[in-house]
Amino acid sequence: MELALGLVLLLYGLSDILFRFLGLGAYARGSRREPKVALTFDDGPSETTEALLALLKAHGVKATFFLTGERAKKRPDLVEKIREAGHQIEDHGQIHQAWKLLLPWVEWRHMAENPARYYRPPHGLHTPFTRPFARILGKRVALWDLESKDWLDLPPEALAERLLYYLRPGKRGPPPRRPGEDPGASKAGPPQDAGAGLPAGHPRRALPYTPRASSSPDQGPSGVQRAV
Ligand SMILES: [Zn+2]
Numbered sequence: 411m412e413l414a415l416g417l418v419l420l421l422y423g424l425s426d427i428l429f430r431f432l433g434l435g436a437y438a439r440g441s442r443r444e445p446k447v448a449l450t451f452d453d454g455p456s457e458t459t460e461a462l463l464a465l466l467k468a469h470g471v472k473a474t475f476f477l478t479g480e481r482a483k484k485r486p487d488l489v490e491k492i493r494e495a496g497h498q499i500e501d502h503g504q505i506h507q508a509w510k511l512l513l514p515w516v517e518w519r520h521m522a523e524n525p526a527r528y529y530r531p532p533h534g535l536h537t538p539f540t541r542p543f544a545r546i547l548g549k550r551v552a553l554w555d556l557e558s559k560d561w562l563d564l565p566p567e568a569l570a571e572r573l574l575y576y577l578r579p580g581k582r583g584p585p586p587r588r589p590g591e592d593p594g595a596s597k598a599g600p601p602q603d604a605g606a607g608l609p610a611g612h613p614r615r616a617l618p619y620t621p622r623a624s625s626s627p628d629q630g631p632s633g634v635q636r637a638v
Contacts, residue, residue, distance in 0.1 A: 421538050422512070429536035430553070437528070438553040442579045449473040450554065452502055452530065455481055455488030463495050473497050476530040476552075479504035479523045501526035501549065508535040518543055528552040 428434050440448060451462060454477055466473055475492050477499060482489050492499055503511075504523040511517040514537070521529060521543050529549040531540060544551050556576050558569050 425538045430534040436551040452476045455485045459488045476502035478502045500528040506532045508532045
């Protein structure tokens with residue numbers, strides 16, 4: 411019994427490492443060879459959707475919205491506005507409580523509820539069943555390359571600066587130090603100094619950064635993600 415439980419836990423852990431953290435077989439990393447970015451926005455529709463649509467329209471930009479079924483059901487009017495504006499709508503599953511998806515029958519219903527070409531698991535969570543279910547349902551798993559980390563309590567300028575840095579060709583490591591910057595600062599922690607370029611007096615904080623890998627060409631909605 412204990413051995414069986416151990417094997418199950420091992421299988422779940424391995425699946426998540428291979429398919430979420432390494433992004434094997436998913437759209438996960440955009441090409442740095444071409445100046446293209448795919449913008450994706452998750453967890454909607456929400457109270458910010460209309461403002462977001464207005465901003466995208468003002469800049470003439472199309473994006474992909476990974477919607478959750480339970481939110482789409484509450485605001486079909488917003489779903490229609492996203493569609494009318496010509497954006498791509500894809501599946502973020504029915505619910506957003508990733509821990510519930512550890513039960514295969516819950517995950518199946520969650521993934522089968524909303525037809526789409528692409529499926530983005532909540533928080534990227536992968537069980538041993540996620541990829542087989544996606545295959546049966548005819549959905550391709552789409553993860554992401556860079557996260558905006560907009561859930562952090564930081565000004566938009568700092569979040570944007572970090573994203574723009576990593577979007578440059580060949581940028582994988584930490585940003586270069588600026589003249590006069592504390593040499594010790596770049597050694598500690600994650601490779602981003604979100605405080606660079608902030609107004610004087612703003613606290614300097616480091617942002618965690620988790621790159622994801624993919625062998626897929628950039629045909630799908632990989633790229634910058636708003637939230638997971
Ligand atoms: Zn999400």
